[in-house]
Amino acid sequence: MPKPSDLLQGTLDLLILKTLAREPLHGWAIAKRIQMRSGDVLSVGQGSLYPALHRLEQQGWLRAEWKPSDLGRDAKFYALTRTGQKQLERELKTWERLSSAVRLLIETA
């Protein structure tokens, strides 16, 4: 499969938060969904995903819970907290600003 492009840490946070906006998921499901929803363009490495999940949990933006899953055994489900919701909105705004700035630069070059 095509080599996944490196994702900045901030962007990974945004993706994770957005993915969990709809429903709580476990780590494997998050990775799969990001890959799927991006049309296989973005693939999150395990080495980045789990540290990011743990970090977001420490920040208080995610809440984790061990629940029975569709994998046949209990898995650690991450859910968005209220503060996480707010953080998601902030990150979205930042992303908007950043991407429009980049687009402006590219188009006028």
Place this chain on the structure above:
Amino acid sequence: MAFVRGLRRLASYCRRSRVETELQREVDIHFEQLTKQYLDKGYREVDAKAAARRDFGSVGWTKDQCRDVHRFHLIDDLLTDLAYSVRVLRRSPGFALTAIATLTLGIGANTAIFTIVNALLLRPLPFDHPERLLAVAERNVIGDEQDMGVAPGNLINWQLSSTAFDSISGYTTQAVTLSDDGPGFEPQRLTACACSGNLAATLGVTPLLGRTFAPDEDRFGAARLVAISYDLWLRQFGAATDVIGRRIRLDDEPYEVIAVMPPAFGFPRRGIDLWLPLLTALPPAIQERHDLHFLQVVGRMRSSVTHQQASADVDRISAAYKQAHPNESTGKGAHAVPLHQAFVRDVRTPLLVLLGAVACVLLIACVNLANLLLTRAMARSREIGIRIALGGSRGRLVRQLLTESLFLSAVGGALGMVVALWMAQILIVYAPGADFVLPAGRMPIDTSVFLFACVVAIATGLLIGLVPALRSGRREVAGELRNVTRSTTGGRAHSRFRNTLVSAEVALSLVLLVAAGLLLHSLTRLYAIEPGIRLDHGLTMTISLPTVRYPTPLKRSKLFTQLGDRLPLVPGVTAVGLTSCTPLTGACNTLFFYIEGRPYVPGHFFAAQERSVTPSYFAAAGVRLLKGRVFNLEDGVGFDPAQPRTGKVIISDVMARTFFSDADPIGQRIFFDYEVQRERNGGIGAPRYEVIGVVSDVLPTIDAHIAPTLYRPLLDVANSGASILVRTAVEPQSVIPMLRQQVHQLDPGLVVAQPRTLDEVVGRSTSERRFTLGLFVALAALAVLLAAIGLYGVVSYGVTQRTVEIGVRIALGATGANVSRLVVMQGLKPAAVGVVVGIVSAIVASQMLRGLLFGVTATDPVTFGIVPPALLTVAAVACYLPALRATRLDPTTALRAE
């Protein structure tokens, strides 16, 4: 937000094993799913697993990253640093032991002194709501004095009329003899406190056993009751539970024990064994006197009142009485101060000064250790350089070095705590103010002492570690990776800093040395004083005549006469004299008098110290007769109170010069205010006393000023107690048994107590001074030693640093003398600076010592003239030793060494 994050980190740190297992499970699941994905694609199991592992990447690295997120850096780093510090210190045990020993002594000494300061000055008195207890005293009886003893009449007035106090109690201490008819019972002299019945209520204490005095038990003629101390209960009665109701004999009078006081109770000071109601033995005629000032008073204010208001209240009552009775020698007012303040007044300065001194010693020790650590840090510069090169942050490095020094100071602090507790137990017995409201042997150790030790340990650790740590973290350290030992600009800044430290050490030790010198000079001045009586081969003992068997002055006088006749017969005794109280232990009594022939203004009297003596006393004491004659056996007003003869008094030289400066005192007559009072109350005429002689002055105590003194015939006054002064030709202690025997033969029930040589008496009165001096000398010696060691260390290091240079000089023809002069001068420069700074600081600091000095000023030229040169000499010696080493350098080896 960061705080919450920190808390969460702390939480996950505490649950780290659980976090670990969860992490493993998460990773396992993901790995499983990856493997399943490959299996679904048709890979074999082994290949699927291998592919999954490849995809996953480093499991360990992932877990590490996750762990990093959870890490509570502070604790983890701290533990790592601690383990590292211990390893490093184990490698140089000599340094570690020296540092720990120094810190233990320094922190321990400081904590010990602080324990005493805390126990005496900071902690409240051990009574109920001690902040409401006030000491009340009369003022302006004679002149401007603020504190005079209280007369019983005034005490009763205050008790009846005061509105600001819940309860007021008077008390006084006296010696009594405890006796028993039981077999083999040796009569004992104990100290009793005669107190108002409500004293326990005023102080807010309840007895351990029994009950307090009832209000009607504190009156003249009531049954004789006594409360005993816990100590006495243990020693004398074996903690018997049936002691309540037992009868004991005090001064041959039967008393019933009604209470045992709690173990921590000793009022007004340690060593009081008995409490009796004050008024029971005080005849009503005395109870209504306002001019006999022998009581101390303590009162408990009402909670709604401030102590200024309470003071104003008693002042008002006293002033009103004085206005109504202007001729009585009673106070024009009164004033009240918090009881704690009254107790510690004399003790506060010496203790605080001691605390300052011991803090100085700790500072000097810290400076030495800082220098030592600095040297070590520089020796480890390669290691530190490598760490920085490998990416270690400077902050981390500083933290690690600080952890080392904090570890040292923590160990030193813990050991120091133990040392402190041990030292404090010893010091409390001898410390100034030891005779205070602190039960013997029980030092209240509370949390503030531990807190103090912790703060001192942490501060010390930071102090000694900060400088080397900060210097090690600097950028130029990286250059030391190249291990350049020749002196560079960095080296010069370094040595300048060290020299400053050395100067500081020398300055501090000079201050301490000056303080010790001043105290020593004071003590020598004190001992050089002529007290006025001969001290060599002198012995004193006290004797007390129980009122039951010697109820009248005549009977007492007869016994005293017999004593005076018998005692000189003991072999070895050259002279015997009796006096009303032991010489050199303070004023026996103060009497107010008028001089006949001068205009008599009632209420305008003179005061003089009074002492009664037998005719042979002056010769036995070595007091010279300057004019007139001494007493003979007929002198005195006689024993018929209705027909008093003209009495006789002898006055001291200073009294003659103060009151009879224009005329010959011999033949002049005086009369006493208390007898004028008695005349006013009861009718007996106040007798006149003719001055028959003038004698040389005697100091009340060794460090007091000369005061006018008058003497009356003891055989005439014949109080129930006396002090026997014996002059011997042999060793004074050796005649004590035979003297006791003589007394015993006269009357077996008489107790001879406190046999002491006159030197011992003086020694006792200077014991606190000598204790303070001893401590200061020890501290100063320690300080000088530490400063000398520090100086030696710095100069020695300088020699090592300049090995090459010195080698060159020697090779170029410098003599040993040149080299040693170079080295010594290098070390003496900071020492000299330190001495100069020290002199200035000492001049300022010694102002605090003024209250402790005797006969010397705070800027005593003798002390300031001797100490600085002495310290410079010590400094020179400390510099000379490394200089010797420098002169012995072989130039070829020196030049090769790098």
